[in-house]
Amino acid sequence: MHELSIATAIVEQAAEIARADGATGVASVTVRVGELAGVVPDALHFAFEVARDGTALSGARLVVERVTARAWCGGCAEEFALGMPPFFWCPRCDRPSQELRGGRELEITDVEAVPAPA
Known part of the structure; x- marks a missing residue:
């Protein structure tokens, strides 16, 4: 389960962000x-x-904010959801897409810190 190594990295990075902000802890982490x-x-x-x-x-x-996998069709200038399993054919013009626009993200977007007591 590689999610444990990912979770450990999230905890380490969020703790580092909180320390840099002078906080004593973290209330939530958004990824x-x-x-x-x-x-x-x-x-x-x-x-x-x-x-x-x-x-x-x-x-x-x-x-956890889930991001839908999306691709771009250069033929008809259409962005479309790939679905699961991913299907890279444009539903509008029936051509294959060669440009992935989203869906591979794995990033921390917010750390809600617990402020240090005054």
Whole structure:
């Protein structure tokens, strides 16, 4: 389960961001996960709960924003969803697409820090 190594990296990066901001902990971390990223969101949630124990994120929640895989058809200038399994043929003009526009994302987009007491 490679989601555990991904969750560990998320915890480490979020803790680093919180420290840099002078926070004592993290309330939540938001990540964008594309359909084609090879990450199972439920497994990532489970792995995150394991990885956060004993860290500044021990009470943090993980918010996963799923990103639909999309491609671009140069023939008819149409962007379309690929579906799962991905199908790279344009539904409008029936030509193959050679440009992926989204769906491989795996990125932290927000870290909600717990401020240090005044």
